[in-house]
Amino acid sequence: xxxxxxxxxxxxxxxxxxxxxxxxxxxxxxxxxxxxxxxxxxxxxxxxxxxxxxxxxxxxxxxxxxxxxxxxxxxxxxxxxxxxxxxxxxxxxxxxxxxxxxxxxxxxxxxxxxxxxxxxxxxxxxxxxxxxxxxxxxxxxxxxxxxxxxxxxxxxxxxxxxxxxxxxxxxxxxxxxxxxxxxxxxxxxxxxxxxxxxxxxxxxxxxxxxxxxxxxxxxxxxxxxxxxxxxxxxxxxxxxxxxxxxxxxxxxxxxxxxxxxxxxxxxxxxxxxxxxxxxxxxxxx
Numbered sequence: 001x002x003x004x005x006x007x008x009x010x011x012x013x014x015x016x017x018x019x020x021x022x023x024x025x026x027x028x029x030x031x032x033x034x035x036x037x038x039x040x041x042x043x044x045x046x047x048x049x050x051x052x053x054x055x056x057x058x059x060x061x062x063x064x065x066x067x068x069x070x071x072x073x074x075x076x077x078x079x080x081x082x083x084x085x086x087x088x089x090x091x092x093x094x095x096x097x098x099x100x101x102x103x104x105x106x107x108x109x110x111x112x113x114x115x116x117x118x119x120x121x122x123x124x125x126x127x128x129x130x131x132x133x134x135x136x137x138x139x140x141x142x143x144x145x146x147x148x149x150x151x152x153x154x155x156x157x158x159x160x161x162x163x164x165x166x167x168x169x170x171x172x173x174x175x176x177x178x179x180x181x182x183x184x185x186x187x188x189x190x191x192x193x194x195x196x197x198x199x200x201x202x203x204x205x206x207x208x209x210x211x212x213x214x215x216x217x218x219x220x221x222x223x224x225x226x227x228x229x230x231x232x233x234x235x236x237x238x239x240x241x242x243x244x245x246x247x248x249x250x251x252x253x254x255x256x257x258x259x260x261x262x263x264x265x266x267x268x269x270x271x272x273x274x275x276x277x278x279x280x281x282x283x284x285x
Contacts, residue, residue, distance in 0.1 A: 004058040007088040012056050014075045015041045023076065044074035046143050063089050069101045073129060076108060097191035099124050100248070107245050107252065115271065118238075118255040124185040125195050126152040126178060126251070137270040138228060138236075138255065139163060151198065153178055157206035165227035165235075176219030179212040181251075188249070226255070233270055236263045 016035035023036070023044060038056075042049045047067065054060035063071075068089055072082040079102060086093045094100060101123050111119050111132045118138045121130040128150040131142055140163075148154040155162070156175065182199065189195055202209045221242040228236045238255040245252060257263040 004061045007063075007085075008056040008058045010085065010088055011052075011071065011075075014077065014081070018075055023074070041071075041074055043143055045070040046146070047071075063091075065091050065094070073101065073103060076105075095191070097189055099127075099185065099189045099192050099195055101127075101129050102248075103130055103250065104245065104248065107250060110252070114254075116256075116267075118267070120253050121245075122152065122251045122253065124188065124249040124251075125182060125192075125198060128152070129250075134267070134271050135255070137273065138230065138267075148198075148201075153182060153202060153209075154198070157202055157209045163229050165229055167226070170224050170226070173219060173222070173224075175208070176212060176217045177221045178219075179209065180218045180220075183213070183216070185249075228255075230266075230270070233266045236266050238263060238267070 015038070018036050019034060020036060020040065023040075036044075038052045039049050041047075042052045045052075045067075047070065051060060051067075055063060065086075068085055068091060071077075072085055077085060082102060083093050103121060107121060108130075111121070111130060115132065115134060117132075118135040119132045120128060120135045123129055128142055128145075136142060142150065148158075149160075154160070156171075156178070182195075185192075185195055186199070199213070203213065223239065223241050225237055226240045228238060230236060236257070238257050241254045241256070243252045243254065244250070257267055
């Protein structure tokens with residue numbers, strides 16, 4: 001059996017065993033099988049349905065490492081299964097010198113269970129790799145974002161649209177801390193070509209980034225508040241905490257608010273209505 005056929009069989013088996021509830025999707029409608037539909041897997045991995053079909057049928061023979069990483073996250077593969085996926089696709093398993101996008105089961109459970117908070121997860125270079133439905137309802141459907149659109153530093157220094165209100169002091173502190181994160185990542189992941197490409201492109205588009213990078217500024221993430229201007233829910237002032245997942249350099253960003261406040265009521269409304277009625281295609285920094 002060819003490698004592409006084995007890859008297709010493995011993908012089909014993995015998405016057949018994955019229930020919609022396990023990835024935060026409603027079961028909805030009559031299903032021929034208990035697992036994910038191809039359309040649902042495509043949505044979770046930000047791929048086209050046609051490409052998923054071609055992978056499963058063995059007609060797409062050289063998926064990129066980015067595609068494999070997205071599939072591993074969408075299917076919630078274990079570390080061993082993720083390694084097997086790369087080997088079946090004929091791609092080198094990411095080594096210790098490259099940024100990891102593996103999300104431990106404990107972090108996934110955190111997003112599944114804390115449905116009253118808007119949560120998102122980022123890798124060591126501030127690429128968005130996971131989010132919960134409330135985060136999507138608050139900031140926009142990230143499944144449609146491609147490439148650098150998912151990188152917080154790129155959006156920040158390239159001046160992308162955002163729903164986050166201006167706060168010069170807080171933004172300056174975050175910029176210093178985020179650039180320090182990126183500098184630390186170059187020491188931990190010296191062979192990661194995507195990381196070095198990001199730094200090169202940031203230097204080309206932003207004098208502010210160049211100033212912070214060349215000055216070797218250091219900074220730390222501290223709890224703060226941010227004001228979100230939502231097109232339907234209005235203005236919400238939320239607490240923002242940036243946490244590091246134990247045993248990794250994944251960053252979890254949590255937006256919460258105190259119970260009984262107006263912002264808490266609006267956040268509850270967004271949680272009920274969800275992404276379908278409440279999002280637009282823009283993003284936060």
